[in-house]
Amino acid sequence: xxxxxxxxxxxxxxKTEVIHGISTTIADGEFIVIVGPSGCGKSTVLRMIAxxxxxxxxxxxxxxxxxxxxxxKDRDIAMVFQNYxxxxxxxxxxxxxxxxxxxxxxxxxIKQRVDQAAQLLxxxxxxxxxxxxLSGGQRQRVAMGRCIVRExxxxxxxxxxxxxxxxxRVQMRLELRKLHERLxxxxxxxxxxxxxxMTLGDRLIVINEGAAEQIGSPxxxxxxxxxxxxxxxxxxxxxxFMDAHISRDGQWALMQGDIRLALANGGxxxxxxQQVIIGIRPEHFKIIVKGPQSMLLTVDHTEILGAxxxxxxxxADTPGLITIRLPDIxxxxxxxxxxxxxxxxxxxxxxxxxxxxx
Amino acid sequence: xLKRTHFNPSPLPYLLVTPQILITIIFFIWPASQAxxxxxxxxxxxxxxxxxxxxxxxxELFTDEIYFNSFGRTLLFSSLVAFLSLGTALLxxxxxxxxxxxxxxxxxxxxxxxxxAPVVAGALWMxxxxxxxxxxxxxxxxxxxxxxxxxxxxxxxxxxxxxxxWKQISYNFLFFLAGMQAIPKSLTEAAAIDGAGPAxxxxxxxxxxxxxxxxxxxxxxxxxxFFETFGIVHAVTKGGPAGATEILVYKVYNDGFIGLDLGGSxxxxxxxxxxxxxxxxxxxxxxxxxxxx
Numbered sequence: 001x002x003x004x005x006x007x008x009x010x011x012x013x014x015k016t017e018v019i020h021g022i023s024t025t026i027a028d029g030e031f032i033v034i035v036g037p038s039g040c041g042k043s044t045v046l047r048m049i050a051x052x053x054x055x056x057x058x059x060x061x062x063x064x065x066x067x068x069x070x071x072x073k074d075r076d077i078a079m080v081f082q083n084y085x086x087x088x089x090x091x092x093x094x095x096x097x098x099x100x101x102x103x104x105x106x107x108x109x110i111k112q113r114v115d116q117a118a119q120l121l122x123x124x125x126x127x128x129x130x131x132x133x134l135s136g137g138q139r140q141r142v143a144m145g146r147c148i149v150r151e152x153x154x155x156x157x158x159x160x161x162x163x164x165x166x167x168x169r170v171q172m173r174l175e176l177r178k179l180h181e182r183l184x185x186x187x188x189x190x191x192x193x194x195x196x197x198m199t200l201g202d203r204l205i206v207i208n209e210g211a212a213e214q215i216g217s218p219x220x221x222x223x224x225x226x227x228x229x230x231x232x233x234x235x236x237x238x239x240x241f242m243d244a245h246i247s248r249d250g251q252w253a254l255m256q257g258d259i260r261l262a263l264a265n266g267g268x269x270x271x272x273x274q275q276v277i278i279g280i281r282p283e284h285f286k287i288i289v290k291g292p293q294s295m296l297l298t299v300d301h302t303e304i305l306g307a308x309x310x311x312x313x314x315x316a317d318t319p320g321l322i323t324i325r326l327p328d329i330x331x332x333x334x335x336x337x338x339x340x341x342x343x344x345x346x347x348x349x350x351x352x353x354x355x356x357x358x
Numbered sequence: 359x360l361k362r363t364h365f366n367p368s369p370l371p372y373l374l375v376t377p378q379i380l381i382t383i384i385f386f387i388w389p390a391s392q393a394x395x396x397x398x399x400x401x402x403x404x405x406x407x408x409x410x411x412x413x414x415x416x417x418e419l420f421t422d423e424i425y426f427n428s429f430g431r432t433l434l435f436s437s438l439v440a441f442l443s444l445g446t447a448l449l450x451x452x453x454x455x456x457x458x459x460x461x462x463x464x465x466x467x468x469x470x471x472x473x474x475a476p477v478v479a480g481a482l483w484m485x486x487x488x489x490x491x492x493x494x495x496x497x498x499x500x501x502x503x504x505x506x507x508x509x510x511x512x513x514x515x516x517x518x519x520x521x522x523x524w525k526q527i528s529y530n531f532l533f534f535l536a537g538m539q540a541i542p543k544s545l546t547e548a549a550a551i552d553g554a555g556p557a558x559x560x561x562x563x564x565x566x567x568x569x570x571x572x573x574x575x576x577x578x579x580x581x582x583x584f585f586e587t588f589g590i591v592h593a594v595t596k597g598g599p600a601g602a603t604e605i606l607v608y609k610v611y612n613d614g615f616i617g618l619d620l621g622g623s624x625x626x627x628x629x630x631x632x633x634x635x636x637x638x639x640x641x642x643x644x645x646x647x648x649x650x651x
Binding site: 079099102 | 542566
């Protein structure tokens with residue numbers, strides 16, 4: 001178990017910089033999730049921590065020791081790969097024992113550790129099988145087992161659940177979380193799935209185009225997204241964005257179609273008169289009795305999911321569809337007009353130029 | 359097994375395989391049956407008549423000490439050629455798999471020897487090692503080693519082994535490289551994290567996973583050494599000195615076309631044919647069972 005510290009970590013391939021200086025401290029025993037869209041560089045960060053990619057600039061410390069120049073095997077880490085990377089010609093037992101044998105553990109010790117891990121992961125009956133005789137979920141567990149037996153300082157996960165079907169993914173997610181609560185090993189988990197990120201992580205690092213957009217707890221990111229990118233990335237269905245401008249006194253956001261939204265906490269007087277982007281999450285709209293403050297949504301189509309209903313529609317002549325999510329089942333015909341309101345505190349304002357939160 | 363799709367009976371499939379069948383009949387079945395028939399005959403010294411002698415040619419062959427010596431020599435030759443060319447190719451492929459820059463050039467250069475005809479390859483090596491003209495022979499002499507493969511049977515054998523291996527390296531290299539690139543990179547990365555150094559990773563992960571390729575190549579190389587090295591032997595040593603490099607396929611030629619013992623030569627080629635058929639059967643049986651991923 002150990003603390004992992006990244007200090008201004010940079011990665012460049014020849015002249016192209018792909019990671020632009022990421023800094024963070026991952027506490028001992030913390031489960032941190034690196035999340036971002038495909039190609040944002042999140043796997044590269046993980047591979048630099050693992051030692052599979054050279055670090056172009058900055059410093060990575062594991063347990064106080066600078067590991068920049070260390071080989072993967074000397075960093076005392078274990079990694080679960082997206083395709084599990086089990087050795088196909090070895091039995092489950094040998095897959096798990098491979099690292100222990102290399103580290104010169106005694107036969108009894110190896111057997112004891114593997115048995116223990118197998119018990120923890122419910123793999124007892126499968127130790128003599130080859131990976132190809134296992135199901136996806138079992139392979140996933142063997143990959144976990146291979147990490148656990150070594151008792152490393154840090155666990156690294158590179159999208160470990162993305163090859164599983166939806167149901168198994170939910171189940172394994174829960175098991176991973178429980179496992180972490182039992183073992184309390186510092187874990188770094190990479191995913192593009194924001195649901196995985198929200199449910200697994202103590203803290204999230206949202207990466208976009210090789211830079212950390214925001215680092216914080218899942219709720220922090222949900223309630224106070226630091227940038228428009230984070231706001232759009234965290235939460236499902238995604239947040240709605242609308243162009244607006246702030247009234248001169250900073251108390252109101254004015255949108256097309258004469259929609260006026262009162263702003264909370266005395267408004268934003270410093271930004272009076274500026275063009276901004278308003279963000280509202282689909283689940284924060286409420287249907288109200290029609291009144292002067294209501295926003296009128298013209299329904300385009302609905303998706304009824306049982307537990308809730310997703311409605312797509314337009315405000316007057318705003319471009320693009322607005323998504324709203326209502327609990328329960330609703331049947332709305334297309335072209336129905338719904339009067340909606342939003343609590344003041346649930347309105348997010350972003351700078352139109354920089355995307356930063358206002 | 360793939361499911362068969364059922365079509366209505368039609369002559370089209372038969373029509374489509376006809377060219378392949380014709381080629382097989384004309385270039386394989388016909389000459390092969392000719393050889394089998396020939397192996398049961400004895401020709402008189404002037405080629406005027408032949409006599410049917412059943413298996414006498416084979417009986418004579420299997421009681422002939424010279425034939426057994428040639429057999430042993432061929433086994434030594436082919437196992438050394440297979441070992442040398444597979445080993446070198448594996449080493450080169452492992453190196454090529456690691457590099458990124460200049461990989462294409464490196465690969466292309468390594469593939470060239472395969473395009474060289476066996477006789478030309480033989481001539482090349484013969485000149486390099488020629489006792490009077492050859493540069494290597496000259497260098498060896500400078501080192502105090504007396505090289506003359508025209509007199510020394512062991513040296514002659516070594517020379518055709520080198521020449522035959524050299525030519526086969528490209529072929530093996532291509533297959534090994536393709537095999538290595540088919541192994542997911544994450545496997546070696548996982549092994550690296552587990553604590554294995556490059557050499558250990560190679561022996562415990564890459565090499566076992568290459569085993570189907572290795573086995574295929576082993577069979578192919580033995581077949582190559584048995585049958586396709588005629589040109590090299592012919593160009594370099596002509597089976598000499600004193601039969602020291604007379605491998606089976608060369609002996610077929612020597613006895614048949616130089617010694618004019620057509621029946622005996624045919625019997626030898628039937629034995630060779632039996633060997634290659636056996637090897638092919640083993641190859642198919644084994645490969646089908648033993649594909650790892």
